[in-house]
Amino acid sequence: MNFYKIWLRNISVFFLICSSFVSFAVVAQVDTFQFDKAENQERFRNLSNELRCPMCQNTSLSGSSGGVAEDLRREIYLMIKEGQTDREIKDFMFERYGDFIFYKPRLTVGTIFLWVGPAFFLLIGGCVGFSVFRSAQSLTLKNKTLTDSDQNKIESLLTREEQNLKIKGKTS
Amino acid sequence: MLGYEMLKRLLPISAFFSFIAALAVGLFLENKDLPSVLVGKQVPSFSLKTIDGSLVTNNDLPGEIFLLNVWGSYCLPCLIEHPTFMSLTERGEIPVVGINYRDELNLADDWLKENGDPFLFSIADPSGRFGIDLGVYGAPETYLVDAEGIIRYRHVSVLNDSVWREVFLPLVKSLRTPKIALVGM
Numbered sequence: 307m308n309f310y311k312i313w314l315r316n317i318s319v320f321f322l323i324c325s326s327f328v329s330f331a332v333v334a335q336v337d338t339f340q341f342d343k344a345e346n347q348e349r350f351r352n353l354s355n356e357l358r359c360p361m362c363q364n365t366s367l368s369g370s371s372g373g374v375a376e377d378l379r380r381e382i383y384l385m386i387k388e389g390q391t392d393r394e395i396k397d398f399m400f401e402r403y404g405d406f407i408f409y410k411p412r413l414t415v416g417t418i419f420l421w422v423g424p425a426f427f428l429l430i431g432g433c434v435g436f437s438v439f440r441s442a443q444s445l446t447l448k449n450k451t452l453t454d455s456d457q458n459k460i461e462s463l464l465t466r467e468e469q470n471l472k473i474k475g476k477t478s
Numbered sequence: 479m480l481g482y483e484m485l486k487r488l489l490p491i492s493a494f495f496s497f498i499a500a501l502a503v504g505l506f507l508e509n510k511d512l513p514s515v516l517v518g519k520q521v522p523s524f525s526l527k528t529i530d531g532s533l534v535t536n537n538d539l540p541g542e543i544f545l546l547n548v549w550g551s552y553c554l555p556c557l558i559e560h561p562t563f564m565s566l567t568e569r570g571e572i573p574v575v576g577i578n579y580r581d582e583l584n585l586a587d588d589w590l591k592e593n594g595d596p597f598l599f600s601i602a603d604p605s606g607r608f609g610i611d612l613g614v615y616g617a618p619e620t621y622l623v624d625a626e627g628i629i630r631y632r633h634v635s636v637l638n639d640s641v642w643r644e645v646f647l648p649l650v651k652s653l654r655t656p657k658i659a660l661v662g663m
Contacts, residue, residue, distance in 0.1 A: 361615045373580055373616055377606040402613040404515040434490075 339383040346386050353382050353395060356410060360403050514613050514621075514632035521546070521627050522611035528599045529578050529586050539627055540598065543653050544573040545646075546621040546629075547597070547637075548609065550581040551589035553617040559636045563596040566642070572650065576600030579609050579617045622646060624653050 341347045351368065357378065359370035367375045367382075378399070385395050399407045411417040452460070516522075525535045547563060549556040563574050576597035578586045583602060590600070603609055612621070615634060622631040631649055633641065 360613075373606065374609070374614065377580075377610055380605075381607075381610060400515075402515060402610055404613075 339379070341386070349392060350382060350386055353386075353392060354379055357382075357396075357399060357407050358409055360407060366409065514629070516613050516621075516629045517632060519629055521621075521623055521629060522608070524601070524608055524611070526601050526603065526608060529583055529590075529602045530599070532599075534599060534601060536627060538599070539575060539623070540573040542573065542625050543650055544575055544598075544623055546575050546577065546623055548577045548579045548612075548614055548617045548619040548621075549600075550579050550617045551585040552581065555636045556618045557593065559618055559638055560593050560596070562637060562639050562642055564594050565639075567596040573598050577608065577612075577614075578602050578604075579614065580604065580606045622649055622653075 339350060341350065354368035355366050357367045359365050359367050359372055359375040359378075361372045361374045362370050365375075367378050381398075382395055385398065390398075396408070400412070405411045405414070405417060411420055413421055521536060521539065523536055525533065528534055545563075545566075566572055567574055574596050576599070578600045581602075581604060583604070586600065586602070590597075601608065606614070613632075618636060620633045620637045621629050622633075624630050630653060631646070633645065637646070
């Protein structure tokens with residue numbers, strides 16, 4: 307019984323340590339700046355997740371320890387403190403780093419394909435799929451409903467075959 | 479003979495393969511070659527100290543075509559491209575203004591003393607704030623700025639002799655020619 311209690315305590319301490327590592331790792335880059343309002347903290351977190359680190363290219367500002375990323379996080383922090391809106395902060399970044407800074411690029415002539423492309427391909431796929439479905443359906447329908455002349459042909463063929471069989475039966 | 483039926487069959491397949499080809503090309507595009515948003519715009523306005531401690535503004539920039547080089551004493555590629563800038567200024571080919579980016583003043587000073595100082599002056603940007611206005615990714619980067627202070631080109635990473643000859647020199651020449659033509663008229 308005693309052994310079981312010690313074991314339980316050890317295992318819970320172990321998991322507690324593990325979970326604390328996990329949470330530290332996740333918020334390490336982002337939470338170096340403190341805000342008085344939780345709402346601003348949230349905005350800061352969202353912005354630094356939505357904006358891409360220019361130097362390292364495949365990480366967000368929040369996930370990068372690169373020099374520029376650090377500076378840009380500080381800039382976002384200062385701008386939020388100054389009372390600037392998300393829109394203003396994004397415009398500031400766009401003027402300096404262009405479309406590249408956004409993970410979600412803005413809708414412009416240059417980026418329209420990124421936005422419309424998937425819908426376009428879905429549409430093409432849908433059209434092809436639909437036409438394949440239609441032609442398959444019309445094929446099966448044709449088989450089921452025969453025209454009168456076809457029906458007559460079949461019947462005449464069948465009766466001829468029957469007669470042939472009868473003749474064969476008589477001769478043998 | 480390419481009949482209508484055959485064309486009808488070939489069209490989707492060729493469309494598919496050209497799409498795949500386009501994706502394959504896109505996959506190997508070099509992201510670093512992205513042009514700066516600042517190209518065609520004025521050098522952002524600044525009023526900053528040089529690493530020698532004197533105050534400089536946009537008015538202190540050379541009134542001719544010049545290079546704006548982002549460097550730091552911690553940056554190894556900067557050391558590699560350094561001889562190119564040294565020889566450019568020794569030959570008097572083009573003025574070079576430095577931006578000492580995210581560096582410490584005494585380290586920057588030591589670095590220039592050890593390796594030579596090709597810069598007209600070096601703007602101190604320890605916080606990287608001016609770098610943000612320029613859209614800097616990281617040292618080394620070099621901007622080609624014309625006589626009116628408009629950024630014409632941005633080169634990311636090392637600017638060695640061959641980059642100077644093959645990329646910068648043609649640009650510099652084309653920027654210099656219309657001016658001479660105007661004077662001639």
